[in-house]
Amino acid sequence: MSVGKVGITGIVAGALAFWLTLPPLATSVVALPVLLGLLAVGCGGWAMAREQKRLGWYAVVAGVLGAALGVLAVHAGRGNLGAAVVWSALIASMLVNATPLTYAAIGGLFSERSGVVNIGLEGMMLTGAFFGIWGSDVTGSWVLGLLIAITFGGLVALVYAFFAIHLRTDQIIGGTAINFLALGVTGYLFVDIYGTVGTPPLRAAQQIPDVTISQSSNFFAQAFGQLNLMVWLSFAVLAVTYVVVFRTPLGLRIRSVGEHPRAADAVGISVYKTRYAAVVLSGMLSAMGGAYLSIGFVHSFNENMTEGRGFIALAALIFGRWRPVGAFGAALLFGFSSALAQRLGTIPNWSSYAVLFQALPYVLTLIAVAGVIGRSIPPASVGRAYAKQ
């Protein structure tokens, strides 16, 4: 057996340690998750000692997490967990939670691949959430609402792009400013337009519709049968992004501008235009994620309703190493931890621990940037303004 396979076995064993304790199997033997966890750690250590550091670390982490969660699950008792851990519902909830993150993370990917750090994802998302519901309310159509959200998201991004690219403002400071500004402007307009009663209830034509494939009770129908249109659209956006960024001249231009702007400039690529386009696109995509929240999922708006999702999207982008599929995988993982936290929050003995799952995305990202599990290396010129010669 090769070293790589041992590492993978370790990861699988770690996952099994947790999975066995959950319904439908729900073993009540504490030793089982502990043994599997130890096996995972052992495999990981073995792999690590033989030049498979990254896989080895994954296995060790999977083993520790799997054993810990497994023991907790056994102690919580199976009756309670059976009610909460319904896999199909969890998957549906994971997708709901992951979708806004996916849009914003892909938006951030375009911006950061072109060399512009985008801390302002949160603000652009919030802009989309507000203007989506405002547009939908004013025009009476969710399509126009979504378009208005995208327009305003793009406009906010344009302001940021002007400061970050032309005025060469420090990009972190500029992004922070965008977050404050979006929080203030959306909050101000929300209070000014809707007052204390909040946004009016949306009619069916004003909501982004669900796509009903099947309403039967089998596993796949429960998980994927009734998802919002924006969820499916996010898969399409992901596929298009992958192709554009890695398989087209345009993607090559974006990446070259982010890696070595002067070289790109020398071969005739306009660094400024490319960066402007990428940043504006990131604003539009983030706004789509925000609009999904307000008119696709919650059907109302509240001040600061994105509640840091833009930052989780940023974390997903970093955790996914600035790659579309990686970022999507991270968004799914973070969405799953939110979904699990929400479900576990309904169980009496678990509710206080459940909130710790909400912290998981941030802890994982911290570990990822710390380089314990292989380093996340950003595009070479990200965060650095370019001055034309």
Added chain:
Amino acid sequence: MRRGGKDGVSDRPDPDAVPETPEEASATGTLAARFALRQRSGGLIVPVLTALVAFLLGGLIVLATGHNPLLAYRDIFNGAGLNWIFHPTTSMVSTASYNLSQTLLQTTTLILTGLAVAFAFRCGMFNIGGQGQYFVGLYVANWVGVSLPHLATFPHIVLGIGAAILAGAVWAGIAGSLKAYVGAHEVITTIMLNWIAIWIGTYFFGDGGPLQNSQNATVPISNDVAASAKLPVFWGIQALQGLDVGFFIALAALVVFWALLNRTTLGYEVRAVGFNPEAAAYGGISVKKNLIRAMAISGAFAGLAGGLDMLGYLYHFATSDIPVSNIGFLGIAVALLGRNTAVGTGIAALLFGALLFGTTHGLSSNVIQPELAGNLTYMIQGLVVLFVGADVLILYVWNTRRRLRVRGVTA
């Protein structure tokens, strides 16, 4: 400004030069180097102009939505108690006195969260995690204040504040160590640490959490700190959230900040690393050590802010406080507007403290509703940060002025 004119920008490295290599980039492109440039380019005028532009643009939005901005700003000014200077009195019967004491209470916190951002800036780092460091300060001060009820007053307060400072320092020190040893960007790590602090707080003080109220297990609020841990109030009444001696501690922190940076070896090293890490390393200064301790000191200021707030007037912590607290992030605007200096941070903290309290209070809804005015604070904060960061814009305007003047002389 005379000072700015004397050593103008011409003798600085060309601001338009683009670094070729990463080495060069870190030599000219660090935040501290840019900051130094900015410092020489505009003296006092730039921050004042920035604030004016921000208030002007905020006023335009107020005007555009059918309110009178002048009346709104007047009400905010009075609501913050700044009209106190026209009739100074220490009597709390006067509304202006009460309002001013509340504004100074906010100023106390903002000075410290501002210093937290400013200190890291001087070492070339952006500490965006002041909010998280403030929270851990709050948590730890609450824990010490609640769990040692039999201590005498003075040691209890010292212990509580000391623990809060330590907690903030450790929390920021994590980001500093990650930066020093594995090169993880402090912006990313401090953002993550902010959220981890938030969820840890939700766990500790939430339903079923270890620090939740012992009398009523259905409310996600902590116990009040013991009377022995409460800071003495010198202006107003303790029960009515009077101004506590934490205000003087914050003022002292401004002096400490200045002295630490300008009068000690530590400060010299921290600034040297901020200007140019390679040159500092060549001169025998340990870059790693300074990154960690600058971040830890930065976090200590934010932790102190949390400790003073908890023992000064909050006394307990509720998980519902988490989403509404923005004081750590406001510190960014305070530090940037105050140009990362002690005096500037103090003045900017007063400005934002007034804005923060003045917009929550005493506004008549026929001028502007408090809910609207609160969002005006965020907008002004955002505009300030946006324009303060635009040093090239400022340099451009400044250079144009110089060019015009030179042309005028030669013509």
